[in-house]
Amino acid sequence: MTAILEVDKLTRRFGGLVAVNNISFDVKQGEILSVIGPNGAGKSTLFKLISSFLSTSAGEVRFKGEKVSDLSPHVVARKGIVRTFQETTIFRSMTTRENIIIAHHLRSKASMAGYFWGSAQARRDEATFAKSADEIIQFLDMQGIADELASNLPQGNLRALGIAIGLATDPEILLLDEPFAGMNHDETMQMVDLVRSVQRERGVTVMLVEHDMPAVMKISDRIVVINFGEKIAEGTPAEIRSNDKVIEAYLGSEDDAIGI
Amino acid sequence: MNIKKPLLVIVLLLVVLVLVPWLIHVSGRWDFYYTLTSVALLSIASAGVWLTFYIGRINIGQGAYTLIGGYASAILVTKLGMNFWLTLPLAGLICALISIVIGLPILRLRGVYFAMVTLVLTEVARLTALALPITNGAKGIVNIPMPTELSFFGITIIPDFGTLENPKLAFYIASVIMMVLCYAALYRIVNSRLGHLCRSLQQNEELSASIGVNTAYLRVLAYSISSFMGGIAGASFVSISQSVYPSSFQVVDSVNFMLNCFLGGLGFVLGPMLGTLVLYFGWDLLFTLGKYQLLIYSSMLILLMVWLPNGLLSLKLFNRGAKKK
Ligand SMILES: Nc1ncnc2c1ncn2[C@@H]1O[C@H](COP(=O)(O)OP(=O)(O)O)[C@@H](O)[C@H]1O
Ligand SMILES: [Mg+2]
Numbered sequence: 001m002t003a004i005l006e007v008d009k010l011t012r013r014f015g016g017l018v019a020v021n022n023i024s025f026d027v028k029q030g031e032i033l034s035v036i037g038p039n040g041a042g043k044s045t046l047f048k049l050i051s052s053f054l055s056t057s058a059g060e061v062r063f064k065g066e067k068v069s070d071l072s073p074h075v076v077a078r079k080g081i082v083r084t085f086q087e088t089t090i091f092r093s094m095t096t097r098e099n100i101i102i103a104h105h106l107r108s109k110a111s112m113a114g115y116f117w118g119s120a121q122a123r124r125d126e127a128t129f130a131k132s133a134d135e136i137i138q139f140l141d142m143q144g145i146a147d148e149l150a151s152n153l154p155q156g157n158l159r160a161l162g163i164a165i166g167l168a169t170d171p172e173i174l175l176l177d178e179p180f181a182g183m184n185h186d187e188t189m190q191m192v193d194l195v196r197s198v199q200r201e202r203g204v205t206v207m208l209v210e211h212d213m214p215a216v217m218k219i220s221d222r223i224v225v226i227n228f229g230e231k232i233a234e235g236t237p238a239e240i241r242s243n244d245k246v247i248e249a250y251l252g253s254e255d256d257a258i259g260i
Numbered sequence: 261m262n263i264k265k266p267l268l269v270i271v272l273l274l275v276v277l278v279l280v281p282w283l284i285h286v287s288g289r290w291d292f293y294y295t296l297t298s299v300a301l302l303s304i305a306s307a308g309v310w311l312t313f314y315i316g317r318i319n320i321g322q323g324a325y326t327l328i329g330g331y332a333s334a335i336l337v338t339k340l341g342m343n344f345w346l347t348l349p350l351a352g353l354i355c356a357l358i359s360i361v362i363g364l365p366i367l368r369l370r371g372v373y374f375a376m377v378t379l380v381l382t383e384v385a386r387l388t389a390l391a392l393p394i395t396n397g398a399k400g401i402v403n404i405p406m407p408t409e410l411s412f413f414g415i416t417i418i419p420d421f422g423t424l425e426n427p428k429l430a431f432y433i434a435s436v437i438m439m440v441l442c443y444a445a446l447y448r449i450v451n452s453r454l455g456h457l458c459r460s461l462q463q464n465e466e467l468s469a470s471i472g473v474n475t476a477y478l479r480v481l482a483y484s485i486s487s488f489m490g491g492i493a494g495a496s497f498v499s500i501s502q503s504v505y506p507s508s509f510q511v512v513d514s515v516n517f518m519l520n521c522f523l524g525g526l527g528f529v530l531g532p533m534l535g536t537l538v539l540y541f542g543w544d545l546l547f548t549l550g551k552y553q554l555l556i557y558s559s560m561l562i563l564l565m566v567w568l569p570n571g572l573l574s575l576k577l578f579n580r581g582a583k584k585k
Contacts, residue, residue, distance in 0.1 A: 053469075053470075072469075073469035073470055074469050074470075074472050074475065077470055082470055082472075089464075089467060090464070091464055091467065092464070093459070093463055094463070102457070102460050102471070103471045105471050106472035108453070110453075112454060112481065115453040116448055116449060116454060122452070125453070168471070169472060
């Protein structure tokens with residue numbers, strides 16, 4: 001498998017704090033790669049750098065060999081790297097279906113003026129988006145909540161909707177920041193299956209940040225561990241589980257248990 | 261989509277172009293033309309403000325663009341002898357261009373920060389008008405000629421207002437037509453994908469960017485359309501009053517444009533129009549109260565906004581399937 005994304009000596013400082021410190025690793029085409037580490041380790045910052053929501057202090061990110069760091073978020077999204085956030089990741093005053101339809105923006109071909117006048121291309125776009133949204137709703141089994149306002153949805157559905165929005169952009173790499181946060185065991189396992197099927201059936205490469213260790217161990221092909229902004233380990237779940245540095249990092253922090 | 265909407269527009273046009281002039285005619289209240297013309301023009305400027313609200317920005321600076329539009333048209337008419345009807349879209353375009361330059365940096369700001377900067381804009385525009393030679397300082401530009409004839413290939417499209425026996429009626433008709441066009445455009449924006457994109461900005465700008473929306477571009481686009489509307493409203497006002505001064509549009513006007521939107525309802529395209537109507541007449545009706553006018557007016561506004569945070573149009577009375585897509 002070839003590297004679709006190369007993170008190369010990536011560094012980001014906030015004043016005196018080095019949130020991401022000289023981190024390098026590759027993401028292989030079609031894999032699920034998890035980034036774990038204690039709170040404040042720099043995981044979200046890393047994802048923001050990859051999606052150009054933050055500019056780098058040093059180093060770069062390459063997507064298929066082409067530099068994608070330090071661009072605009074929408075430009076990076078257009079190239080196929082889409083991030084969902086740790087925070088709310090939906091449009092609250094839209095229905096589930098509207099959320100998914102609007103997220104098709106990357107695929108739109110008509111111009112703004114075309115949308116205003118209702119050009120033929122604009123109408124074709126709308127039809128395509130509506131159809132694709134229905135497919136995503138089917139795929140994620142969301143028929144029951146398709147016309148519900150997002151602000152009325154329970155937490156579990158919101159996370160699924162976040163993934164649906166990500167899927168609608170037809171990404172090559174989906175960055176999920178804590179997709180299982182606030183979920184109980186059953187919901188988490190459902191989401192794990194969901195993310196797996198996104199990867200298998202849609203061929204999407206997935207990177208995710210997560211605290212739920214059993215879920216991470218179950219879902220990941222490979223894991224990158226960071227602590228205080230530095231990469232301390234990289235490998236398969238089995239390798240990570242038995243890595244001394246990782247165990248030490250997790251035992252040293254109070255708020256996280258690696259769950260092994 | 262359905263036949264109701266065109267029918268509604270036709271009824272509206274019949275009311276404003278036939279019924280209202282007839283009522284004014286039989287009642288002899290000719291001053292009402294000026295009042296209604298003002299409402300129409302103010303609601304155009306408010307429509308612009310409403311559009312910036314729609315992308316999630318509180319715009320208290322529309323007065324700057326009405327002033328710029330007014331001066332632009334006045335200068336083009338008096339200095340270059342241009343036809344007013346040509347200067348009208350030009351005034352809008354000039355405002356749009358200026359708003360792009362101003363908007364690029366300030367539209368990155370959000371919430372109260374953006375609001376504060378726009379609040380200052382009107383004052384900056386006024387001071388600029390005072391200082392520049394071309395705007396003639398505090399003396400302003402006066403004796404601006406009435407709109408002259410607009411014709412294409414010898415066919416008169418719009419007659420010379422100066423020769424009309426009732427230019428007030430002509431201004432009224434022109435303003436109302438402009439208002440209908442602006443609100444039709446606004447309706448179209450809101451109900452097309454463009455509007456959905458604007459709403460996505462309003463609700464979650466980060467997410468909007470991460471699904472590939474060029475948020476900076478969209479913000480500037482909405483803001484420039486907004487300023488265009490401010491510009492043509494200002495140009496029309498100046499043409500009616502045949503004069504423009506640095507104080508023609510002030511901070512209080514900017515605040516009123518914003519209040520019109522709040523009062524009418526931020527979720528409804530017709531909100532700013534209704535808000536303008538109610539506020540304009542509300543202010544006039546309270547005139548008899550003398551020095552208590554402002555006090556009572558402000559208190560009523562506050563109460564209204566507390567009771568109806570989503571504006572007048574959110575009342576059940578208006579709300580039979582109004583905002584149901
Ligand atoms: N915008 C910012 N400004 C200043 N410091 C920040 C900013 N974002 C993150 N940080 C700091 O960078 C470190 C890493 O944060 P983050 O990437 O959110 O950690 P994680 O997601 O691993 O919990 C933290 O110490 C955090 O306080
Ligand atoms: Mg985080």
